[in-house]
Amino acid sequence: MSEKNRDGKRTARERLAVEREKQKAAERRRRALIVGASVVCVLGLAAVIGVLAANAGKDKESSAGPAVAPSGAQGKDSLAVPVGKDDAKSTLTVWEDFRCPACQAFEVAYRPTLHELTDAGKLRIEYHLVRLIDGNLGGSGSLRAANAAACAQNAGKFRDYHDVLYANQPKETDDAFANNDKLIELAGKVKGLDTPAFRTCVKDGTHDGWVDKSNQAFRTGGLTGTPTVLLGGKNIYQDQTMTPAKLKQMVEAADRG
Structure with missing residues (x-):
């Protein structure tokens, strides 16, 4: 080679x-x-x-002072924000947290039906606002958003603002609702809500103590998660067969007597 x-x-x-x-x-x-x-x-x-x-376990109440209920609040200790006519034959009780993804999912799925039934006078909804996510993940977005919603109730704009909050809900781990300026910015999406009175109510935390009292009622009432949705005392959110259409049938049947 x-x-x-x-x-x-x-x-x-x-x-x-x-x-x-x-x-x-x-x-x-x-x-x-x-x-x-x-x-x-x-x-x-x-x-x-x-x-x-x-x-x-850090779901502790803030040192917010006395529980000042928003205008028109009803029920025991005035902890319920009512939507719909008082003489409706069916009442839906909803316990929710504005930072709660499952609450948002419920609202997205059921909102058109709930609006239809309340507008028709067939259903009355009692909203109870809690702050479980603040306790589980830290932060104050649940509290701040609930206080702002109570401020919107004072202006007669609760339902519209309630829907805006869920439509703009941040990720569960993002405490964006802790920023009062963000909550005031979102109020601009509701006609007539962004007023000096609303801004003062939000910034002063006027209803913080009321939200804490509602949260305490949730815990002592043996409820375990949000959303808790009760119709006639039954938690329909846990009913795997429940749908907006089925809920509508139940409410309309009750309305017919």
């Missing part, structure tokens, strides 16, 4: 060895990235678990 051929084969083997070494290095880097990513995910999960553990 000529010297030239031997040199050529040697060069080819060397190139192959270099290429294999590159592939091995690339594989080591790939594995390192996978391991690194896995560690980050585990640490991220641990951090979330740590936050939840740290905030567990």
Whole structure:
């Protein structure tokens, strides 16, 4: 074999060895990235678990002073905000938290039906506002949003503002509703709501104590989660067969007597 051929084969083997070494290095880097990513995910999960553990049981009432109920509040201790006519034959009791994704899902699915039935005088809704997410994840967005909704009730704009809050609900872990300026900005979507009186009510936390009292009533009442939706004392939210159409049939049947 000529010297030239031997040199050529040697060069080819060397190139192959270099290429294999590159592939091995690339594989080591790939594995390192996978391991690194896995560690980050585990640490991220641990951090979330740590936050939840740290905030567990912190559903404490704020030092907001006396419970000042909004205008027109009804029921025991004036903790219910009514929507619909008082003489409607059916009453739906809703316990909800403006930071609660499940509450938003319920509102999106049932809102057209609830509006139709209340506007027709066939259904009355009693809304009870709580702040469970504040306790579970920290922050004050549930409280601030509930106070703002109570301020909207003073202006006769509760239902419209209530719907705007759910239409603009941030992610559960995003405490955006803790910002009073954000709540006032959203009030601009409801005609006639953004007034000096509303702004003062929101910024002063006029109804913070009332929201805390409602939250305490939720806990002492043996209720466990939001939304809790009661019709005739039965939690229809837990009924897997319930639909807006079925609820409408039930309410209309009751209305006919």
